[in-house]
Amino acid sequence: MTYPAASTPTSLELVCPAGNLPSLKAAIDHGADAVYIGFRDDTNARHFPGLNFDAKTAAQGVEYAHRRNRRVFVALNTFPQPSGWERWRTAVDRAAELGVDAIIAADISVLDYACRQHPQLPLHLSVQGSATNYEAIRFYHEHFGIRRVVLPRVLALPQVRHVLEHSPVALEVFGFGGLCIMVEGRCLLSSYVTGESPNMCGVCSPAKAVRWQETPQGLETRLNGLLIDRHAPGEPAGYPTLCKGRFTVGEQAYYAIEEPTSLNTLELLPELCAMGIAAIKIEGRQRSPAYVSQVTQVWRTAIDACRRHPTGYAPKPEWQQALGKVSEGQQTTLGAYHRHWQ
Amino acid sequence: MNNVTPRLPKLALGPVLYYWPRETLLAFYEQMSASPVDIICLGETVCAKRRSLNIDDWLDLAERLTAAGKEVVLSTMALLGAESELKALRRWCANGRFMVEANDMSAVHLLSGQAPFALGTGINIYNDHTLRFLADLGARRWILPVELSRVALAEIQAQRPAGMETEVFVYGRLPLAYSARCFTARYHNLPKDDCQYRCLNDPEGLTVSSREGQAFLTLNGIQTQSAQTCNLLAELAELRALGVDVLRISPQAEGTERVIATFAAALRGECAPGEAAATLNADLPYGACNGYWQGQAGLQQIAGC
Incomplete structure (x- = not known):
């Protein structure tokens, strides 16, 4: 099966996270062009207790967005095992019935089913699909007619440009939020320590495996018993995501993999815009409606400013401050987009 | 029911995941050509900057190992971004002589419909639908993702496509993640572009x-592995009952010959798998693990039932 290449969009679509209906409304009200949601099970990579949409709230969310001419994407981006396959199949059908604007999927079985069963429903390749180069993107385009690919957070800016120049489909990149240091879809650290991973269960460093404990040495955070970090009195203690702990290698104790920090690419907007990136994704379906409002508002303002005056654009200090406040560890990084970070 | 004894699984040696000097690599494969391993996967799969051997060196080595009676498979890089990496990948995939093991969907794309190929640890095959889809494109062997039980x-296996061989990673430090960042360079406070090949x-x-x-991970450049060594030798009877065709041993700097010899002896029925596994495990610096196989956290070591 072959599909014509999708036309190259020229504008940065702002794609915001919605972990529940209040967040969805907050995103739409503060200027999101699109929101992405998940159902209440392990078919999506934010399978957290109390999060996500059932049939009723999903329908309400789609109606709320569509009435305002905004789009809704459904993430079905985990990898079904045979015994769970029915759940993914049902989820694809449910997304189609809801009339959402795209499914974001990673597994070949899910993409294949969606493409055959609902050929009118646009497909985006999830970041969990680990497509870091255009040959991989061509595979998914040729077989499933994907319209867009979400790039893993591992490419430097010139590499993003190179992929875009050769990609048959539009690119979405992460702009802000929690920073995965590993290629998404290929990280098993969480299941190695806890038994549950994003690929299998839609969770990373699951909350049920977390323990916080005050000790004479300071506040300790543990994941399934493994000491992730120990914080001196007064030192801010973040969620113990496995890759962001302080560990010992040789004689050094340090953030061996990554600091607790958030990705923030506000200053790269003119380059991303000039390059022809189709969409900017904000991470954080697990975050509060207040986070979604704040981040969406800043990014809406920034994208609009960048579109008006791309050459004179510079991120305003108040935008950076607002984003810094809702960032992990209250610090941000350009991540892999900036080669020196690698 | 029939009385045909299932074929003995073949032993495969995975690609060397670490950066070893040229002489070390060549000496290692010299040893391996005399070992009872059936299949040898060659090639650099982790970092394109590691060039102890170039493509021609690898192909020469592949010919020598083939002459020694080994089935040679060429493994591809798992994380490709640069055009130079894609260029090397195209040459690898179009070699026309040896089966290629894809570790990224780019390789699957280049191999589809061109030649029979294998699916390595970098490809996510979590269900039979996905496996069948890739079989239709020419996949002939696949390896169970290490986190699956x-x-x-x-x-x-119950729905496995005809002609598809199943491989399981049975021994070695588990490949767990890939990143843009080089963690070895980070440890040495060096930028990746000036890593000095540490x-x-x-x-x-x-x-x-x-x-x-508590040791739990291993940093290997841009790859993160387990610190514990996965060892499924004690599960040999179950692996055979499940119709596993190929058992993969991942090379380590020390003791790989002994591991292969032990698995081979267990397959020939010359030693009890459980006891042989315990003997191997006794020498591991950070212990063994089999949690994934048992459906638990990967780092756990669960005693046999």
Whole structure:
């Protein structure tokens, strides 16, 4: 099966996270062009207790967005095992019935089913699909007619440009939020320590495996018993995501993999815009409606400013401050987009 | 029911995941050509900057190992970004002589419909639908993702496409993640672009421990592995009952010959798998693990039932 290449969009679509209906409304009200949601099970990579949409709230969310001419994407981006396959199949059908604007999927079985069963429903390749180069993107385009690919957070800016120049489909990149240091879809650290991973269960460093404990040495955070970090009195203690702990290698104790920090690419907007990136994704379906409002508002303002005056654009200090406040560890990084970070 | 004894699984040697000097690599494969391993996977799969051998060197080595009676498979890089990496990948995939093991969907794309190929640890095959889709494109062998359990394997095996060989990673430090960042360079406070090839100093990577001294990960350049060594030798009877065709042993700097010899002896029925596994495990610096196989956290070591 072959599909014509999708036309190259020229504008940065702002794609915001919605972990529940209040967040969805907050995103739409503060200027999101699109929101992405998940159902209440392990078919999506934010399978957290109390999060996500059932049939009723999903329908309400789609109606709320569509009435305002905004789009809704459904993430079905985990990898079904045979015994769970029915759940993914049902989820694809449910997304189609809801009339959402795209499914974001990673597994070949899910993409294949969606493409055959609902050929009118646009497909985006999830970041969990680990497509870091255009040959991989061509595979998914040729077989499933994907319209867009979400790039893993591992490419430097010139590499993003190179992929875009050769990609048959539009690119979405992460702009802000929690920073995965590993290629998404290929990280098993969480299941190695806890038994549950994003690929299998839609969770990373699951909350049920977390323990916080005050000790004479300071506040300790543990994941399934493994000491992730120990914080001196007064030192801010973040969620113990496995890759962001302080560990010992040789004689050094340090953030061996990554600091607790958030990705923030506000200053790269003119380059991303000039390059022809189709969409900017904000991470954080697990975050509060207040986070979604704040981040969406800043990014809406920034994208609009960048579109008006791309050459004179510079991120305003108040935008950076607002984003810094809702960032992990209250610090941000350009991540892999900036080669020196690698 | 029939009385045909299932074929003995073949033993495969995975690609060397660490950066070893040229002489070390060549000496290692010289040893391996005389070992009872049936299949040898060659090639650099982790970092394009590691060039102890170039493509022609690898192909020469592949010919020598083939002449020694080994089935040679060429493994591809798992994380490709630069055009130079894609160029090398195209040459690898179009070699026309040896089966290629894809570790990225780019390789699957280049191999589809061109030649029979294998699916390595970098490809996510979590269900039989995905496996069948790739079989239709020419995949002839696949490896169970290391985080999947024996239950998932049994379910997939029940629906396995005809002619598809199943491989399981049965021994070695587990490949767990890939990143843009080089963690070895980070440890040495060096930027990735000026890494000074420091991973040459760590023939089995750098061990990561919690601040209580619990070792759990290994840093190998841009790859993260387990610190514990996966060992499924004690599960040999079940692996055979599930119709596993190929058992993969991942090379380590020390003791790989002994591991292969032990698996081969167990397959010939010359030693009890459980006892042989315990003997191998006794010498592991950070212990063994089999949690994934049992459907638990990967780092756990669960005693046989």
